[in-house]
Amino acid sequence: MSDREPAWLVVLIDTELLRWSAVGIDSRGQAFPLIQSEAGNLDEYKELAADDQVSFLRHRLSGVLQRGFDRFYARGKKASHILLISDGPFPNSAEGVTKQLAEHFVEWMINPPVAFLMTPSAFNVGHEAKFDVIAGDFLRSNLVTLSRAIDGIVSQLGQPECWELIPNAKKHPG
Amino acid sequence: MPATTKHAILIVDDEPDVLFSLAALLRRDFQVYTAASGSEALEVMAEHPVHVIMTDQRMPAMTGVELMQRVCAEYPQAVRIVFTGYADTRAVVDAINSGDLYRYITKPWDPDDLVDLLRDAASQHDAMAAKVELLNELGSYFEDALRVTNDAAARDSEFLQEFQARTLKLRRQLELIGEAQ
Numbered sequence: 001m002s003d004r005e006p007a008w009l010v011v012l013i014d015t016e017l018l019r020w021s022a023v024g025i026d027s028r029g030q031a032f033p034l035i036q037s038e039a040g041n042l043d044e045y046k047e048l049a050a051d052d053q054v055s056f057l058r059h060r061l062s063g064v065l066q067r068g069f070d071r072f073y074a075r076g077k078k079a080s081h082i083l084l085i086s087d088g089p090f091p092n093s094a095e096g097v098t099k100q101l102a103e104h105f106v107e108w109m110i111n112p113p114v115a116f117l118m119t120p121s122a123f124n125v126g127h128e129a130k131f132d133v134i135a136g137d138f139l140r141s142n143l144v145t146l147s148r149a150i151d152g153i154v155s156q157l158g159q160p161e162c163w164e165l166i167p168n169a170k171k172h173p174g
Numbered sequence: 175m176p177a178t179t180k181h182a183i184l185i186v187d188d189e190p191d192v193l194f195s196l197a198a199l200l201r202r203d204f205q206v207y208t209a210a211s212g213s214e215a216l217e218v219m220a221e222h223p224v225h226v227i228m229t230d231q232r233m234p235a236m237t238g239v240e241l242m243q244r245v246c247a248e249y250p251q252a253v254r255i256v257f258t259g260y261a262d263t264r265a266v267v268d269a270i271n272s273g274d275l276y277r278y279i280t281k282p283w284d285p286d287d288l289v290d291l292l293r294d295a296a297s298q299h300d301a302m303a304a305k306v307e308l309l310n311e312l313g314s315y316f317e318d319a320l321r322v323t324n325d326a327a328a329r330d331s332e333f334l335q336e337f338q339a340r341t342l343k344l345r346r347q348l349e350l351i352g353e354a355q
Contacts, residue, residue, distance in 0.1 A: 059232060062259030063189065065282035070195040073285040108280070169189055 006080035009068045009112075011061065012123060012150070012157070013086040018042040020061070021163065022068040023153055024077060031149040033156055034071045036163035037064075042090075050094035057090070057101050067166065082114045083138065083146070085131075087123050102135035113137065123154050180205040181296035182222060184252075186215045186229035186241065199285050204292065212236030216244060224252050225299040226292060231258035231269075239269045246274045251302050253295040257281060297353060304347035315340055 008025040017039040024032045042060060045053040065082060072079055084105060089098045102116030115136030119125050129147035138146075156162040183204040185196045193208040200206050207222060209215035211233060218224065227245055231238035238256040245252055256269050257279045269275050276295055283291075318337055321328040 059259035062281040063192070066192065066259075067195065069282045069284060070199065073199065078284070109282075166191060 004073070004076050004078035007072065007077040008081045008083055008146075009065065009072060009079040010083045010085060010146075010150075011064050011068065012153075013042070013061075013084065014122075014157070015086055015088040015091055016121070020064050021157055022064055022071070023149075024068075024072060024075070025146065025149045026077070029145045029149055031153040032075075033153060033162045034164065035064075035067055035166050036157075036160070037166050038168045041166075041168050045090065045097070046092050050097070053090075053094055053097050054100045054104065057097070058104055061101075061105070071164070079112045081112050081138070082109065084114065084116045085119060085123070085150070086116075087119050087121050089118075099134060106136040119150075123150055123157075125150055181225040181292075181299065182207065183292060183296075184209060184215060184218055184222075184224045184227045186210075186212065186227065186233070186238070188230065188233045192230075200289065200292065203289060204296070212238075212241035212244070215241055216248075219245065219249055219252070224249065226253045226255065226295045228255040228257060228292070231256050239272065242269065242275060243272055251299065251306065253299045253302070255279060255291075255295060257283070297350075301351045301353065304350040308344060308347045308351070311340070311344065315344060 006027060010023045010025055010031075012021045012023060014020070019037050019039045019041055021036040022034045024034055026032070042057065044060075045056045048056055061084065069079060082105075084102070086098065098118070105114045105116060113136065115138040116134040117138065118132040118134055120130055125131060125147045127147070129143040131143055131146070181204050183200060184207045185193055185200070186209045187193050187196075188210050190210065193210065197206045197208055204226075207218050207224065209218050212229070212235065215227065215229065219227070227242075227249075229238040229241050233241075238258070242254045242256060245254055253276045254274065255277045256275055259281045269278050276298060277291065279288075279291070318328075318340070322334070322337055
């Protein structure tokens with residue numbers, strides 16, 4: 001039985017910069033920045049055929065979750081829920097990619113559970129907690145907590161000093 | 175292997191920060207080696223005894239499954255684990271059919287679970303090593319057992335002491351095999 005503190009692991013996917021940021025939200029609703037990619041980290045999907053777009057994004061985001069789990073471990077936290085949140089559909093992607101990606105994670109990962117949400121551009125969720133649930137379950141009552149936490153972290157997304165930067169890897173096939 | 179010695183684990187991934195995180199997580203429990211590619215991994219294995227090798231599937235030049243095929247042929251006692259970001263069905267089938275794997279695991283994993291898995295893998299290695307040693311020794315052991323039974327001259331105390339020690343060793347090897355099953 002782990003004595004690590006449960007927290008939500010949130011991955012914010014900026015669809016304009018094609019950059020991801022992993023954030024923890026503790027049981028008091030406090031958000032803490034963890035790691036962030038360089039801009040363009042996700043852009044490889046644009047060069048791929050429709051089926052391979054989902055494959056690439058699954059693989060890349062699984063790696064993000066792994067890093068998030070590792071950073072949680074170092075902080076004595078344990079992911080109790082995973083939230084993948086994009087601020088729009090993936091631009092220039094094949095039809096249905098975002099939905100397929102969301103359903104993959106929800107079906108594939110059971111413990112902890114996953115929800116894939118979408119917000120207005122730039123994660124502007126406001127006080128009304130404007131989230132669309134693309135796949136997975138997330139309690140409506142938790143959306144307000146999530147909304148406040150994201151609202152508090154959005155201003156830090158453009159501040160590199162707040163994050164551990166994960167540089168883009170060299171591109172390779174497959 | 176002696177109980178005080180750490181098992182040697184080789185982690186293979188082309189993403190440096192993943193290697194760094196894993197090494198930091200595992201070094202308390204294991205002797206950790208890292209490699210950024212399949213060819214680098216084979217170089218490490220040529221230089222150091224490795225009990226468990228764990229590799230990413232998606233890497234440039236040599237995939238995890240291709241690496242494990244080489245490892246299976248050249249270092250059959252090394253316990254082999256492939257991990258990947260998602261279950262690519264073909265990769266899974268290839269891995270199981272040709273890589274002779276102990277486990278195929280998917281990211282993300284919880285660090286505590288990974289440590290448990292690697293401990294199990296290390297036990298599996300010890301059991302396989304014990305099995306090989308047991309099979310190597312059984313022939314001469316039975317010959318000596320027959321001598322003890324049939325040849326009064328063989329029943330001097332030095333011979334019997336040695337025979338008893340071999341019996342205890344074989345028993346321990348059988349226990350190791352049993353523990354891993």
